[in-house]
Amino acid sequence: MTTALPAQRTVLGRFPAGHPRGSWPADEYAAVQGAQGTDAHVVMDLASDQFLVVANTTPQ
Numbered sequence: 001m002t003t004a005l006p007a008q009r010t011v012l013g014r015f016p017a018g019h020p021r022g023s024w025p026a027d028e029y030a031a032v033q034g035a036q037g038t039d040a041h042v043v044m045d046l047a048s049d050q051f052l053v054v055a056n057t058t059p060q
Contacts, residue, residue: 012040013053026051 012033015026026042030053033040040055 008057009054010057011052011054012038014048015051015053017044017049017051023051026053029053 013026013029015023015029017023019025023042023044030040030042033053033055038055040053043052043054044050045052
């Protein structure tokens with residue numbers, strides 16, 4: 001039986017949810033990271049009221 005390890009994430013950037021442009025700055029940053037070869041995406045952290053740009057990392 002094989003057990004998968006839980007995915008780990010690295011936070012690449014934090015952007016305030018109250019920004020006048022909403023999540024756009026985070027989306028733009030994630031796109032730049034993607035263009036550089038990092039599989040980054042935006043998630044909302046409700047506890048801190050921030051958009052986070054995260055990348056999955058391989059557990060060591």
